[in-house]
Amino acid sequence: MPEMTARSVPVAVVGGGQAGLATSWHLTRAGVDHVVFEAQTIAHEWADSRWDNFTLVTPNWHCKLPGYAYNGEDPDGFMTRDQVVEWLAGYAPTFGPPLREHASVTALTERDGGGFVLSVSGQEGEEAWQADSVVIATGGYHTPVVPSWASAIDPGVSQLESARYKNAAQLPAGAVLVVGSGQSGAQIAEDLHLEGRQVHLAVGNAPRVARFYRGKDVMTWLAEMGLYDTPVQQYPGGLAAREKTNHYVTGRDGGRDIDLRQFAAEGMRLYGVLDAGRGTQLTFRPTLTRSLDKADSVYNSICGDIDRYLERTGINAPAGRRYRPVWVPESDQVHLDIAEAGITAIIWAIGYRPDYRWAKVGVFDGTGHPTHTRGVTAIPGLYFVGLPWLHTWGSGRFHGIARDAEHIVSCIVGPELRAGTVTNAGTPPDGAAMADWIAGADWIVSPVSAPQAARAGSVRGSGGMPGSR
Numbered sequence: 001m002p003e004m005t006a007r008s009v010p011v012a013v014v015g016g017g018q019a020g021l022a023t024s025w026h027l028t029r030a031g032v033d034h035v036v037f038e039a040q041t042i043a044h045e046w047a048d049s050r051w052d053n054f055t056l057v058t059p060n061w062h063c064k065l066p067g068y069a070y071n072g073e074d075p076d077g078f079m080t081r082d083q084v085v086e087w088l089a090g091y092a093p094t095f096g097p098p099l100r101e102h103a104s105v106t107a108l109t110e111r112d113g114g115g116f117v118l119s120v121s122g123q124e125g126e127e128a129w130q131a132d133s134v135v136i137a138t139g140g141y142h143t144p145v146v147p148s149w150a151s152a153i154d155p156g157v158s159q160l161e162s163a164r165y166k167n168a169a170q171l172p173a174g175a176v177l178v179v180g181s182g183q184s185g186a187q188i189a190e191d192l193h194l195e196g197r198q199v200h201l202a203v204g205n206a207p208r209v210a211r212f213y214r215g216k217d218v219m220t221w222l223a224e225m226g227l228y229d230t231p232v233q234q235y236p237g238g239l240a241a242r243e244k245t246n247h248y249v250t251g252r253d254g255g256r257d258i259d260l261r262q263f264a265a266e267g268m269r270l271y272g273v274l275d276a277g278r279g280t281q282l283t284f285r286p287t288l289t290r291s292l293d294k295a296d297s298v299y300n301s302i303c304g305d306i307d308r309y310l311e312r313t314g315i316n317a318p319a320g321r322r323y324r325p326v327w328v329p330e331s332d333q334v335h336l337d338i339a340e341a342g343i344t345a346i347i348w349a350i351g352y353r354p355d356y357r358w359a360k361v362g363v364f365d366g367t368g369h370p371t372h373t374r375g376v377t378a379i380p381g382l383y384f385v386g387l388p389w390l391h392t393w394g395s396g397r398f399h400g401i402a403r404d405a406e407h408i409v410s411c412i413v414g415p416e417l418r419a420g421t422v423t424n425a426g427t428p429p430d431g432a433a434m435a436d437w438i439a440g441a442d443w444i445v446s447p448v449s450a451p452q453a454a455r456a457g458s459v460r461g462s463g464g465m466p467g468s469r
Helices: 018-029 044-048 080-090 148-152 184-193 218-224 238-243 258-266 288-313 398-413 431-440 448-455
Strands: 009-013 034-036 099-101 103-110 116-122 125-136 158-161 174-181 199-202 270-272 273-278 281-284 336-337 343-348 382-384
Touching: 009 018, 009 116, 018 125, 018 398, 044 080, 044 258, 103 125, 125 270, 125 398, 148 273, 174 184, 174 382, 184 199, 218 288, 258 270, 258 288, 270 288, 382 398
Parallel strands: 009 034, 009 125, 034 099, 125 382, 158 343, 174 199, 174 343, 199 270
Antiparallel strands: 103 116, 116 125, 273 281, 281 336
16 A cells, blocks of 8 residues: 655644634734644534533633634623534634644654654545644543443443433433532533432532622632633642632523532432442442532632632622531431432543543653643643643633633744734732632642542543544
C-alpha cells in the first residue's frame, strides 16, 4: 500500500468546540494559516450529552467568546440546552474558521526535527497531516467514571451515565438511583424528583452555593470579586484546585438553590457515598450527615465572603440570610436492597476521566492528565486550551476561554498579538477579598483520588463540553 503524502499546515487545532473555535478566531485574526479538526460537528456535545431540561448554571452574560458575546434580552438568565446549541452555532459564521467536521484525529506524534504528525480519519478517508504547532482543545471530560463492580449489580436494573440521560420517560417505570451529587447528579436528581419519580441519591463530597444572595446572582458577585480571573497558583493548595468538584446549583426556571435536605423532606431518599454493589445489595459509606453539613458550610462561607467584600467596598445591597437546615438525617443508612426499594434504573454521575491515548506525546502525568503551565507544555509547539482550571477558575467556562485562547496564540505567533487584539479581559481581583480567600477559604475542597472515584465518590464535575478530536 503506498504511503500517504502528508499535508502541511503551520497550526492544527484538535477539537471544534468553544475552545477550539476561540483559538481559531485568534489565529484567523493574526493571519495564521491553520486547520480545525472536529470529529463530529460544532456544539454536538451540548446537543448530544445534555438532558432535555438542562440549563446553564452560569448567567448568560458569562457567555463570551472572542468577538462574540451573548446579546440576548436576559443577560442574568440561564440559557437552555437548545439555546446554547443555537448560540454556539452562530459563532463560526462570524469569522469563517477553516473547520473540518467529521474529521477525527486518531494519532498525534512528534515529527523528527520538530513539529508534529497527525493521523486523521474523515469522510475523505485516512489522511496524514504535518503541523509546526498543535493546540489540543478536546477538553478534559472524555470517559464517564463507572466503578468496575457495576457489572455485578442485578442485570435487570438499567444503568446509564449522566451524559446519556435525557428525561424521566426514557427510564423504566419505578424508582431511580442517582449516584453522585455534583452539578449533573444533583440537577438530574431534581429533574426526576420534579417528574414525580421516587429518587434515591448517593451524595458525594460536592459543595454547594447559593443561587442568589444580597440582590445578585452569586456568580456575578464572585466575578466582581475577581475569583474567576485569579491564577490557579494563587488558590489554596495551588494546582490541586484543578481537582476540585464544582458546586451544585441550578439555572432552571430562572435559577434557584438546589437543597438536598428539602428534597429529602419531600420524599427523596439520601445516602452517603456508594461503596459497593452486588446483585440487589448496595453498600454506602456513613458519610451523608458529614457531606450535607460540609456542603452547607461551604454555602454559608461563600455568603460570608460576599458580606465582607460588600463591607470593604461600601456597596449598598439588601440584607442576606444564611442557610439553616430544613431536614436532618436520623442516621446514615449504609445498606439498600434495590429490589425492595423498587429501583429499576441507576444513573452514574460521578465524573469523567481524560482519554488522550491517541496523543502519543510525553506530556501526561501518571493519571493521564496533561502537564502544562497555562496550557503550554514542555514539548515546543504543543498546547492545550479549554481545560478546567487551565489558568483560572473561569478557564473551563465560557467566561475565561477567550483569554486563554489569546494567550496560547500569542505563544505561537509572538507577543505582538496582544497589541492588536482586544478580548474580554475580566475583572481584576479585589486584593482584600483574595487575601481572605487565599488565607482561609474553606470551600476549596480537597483533591479526590482515582480510587475514590472508582468507589463512586465525587470527582471532577462537568464543565462546558469541549470539542471532540
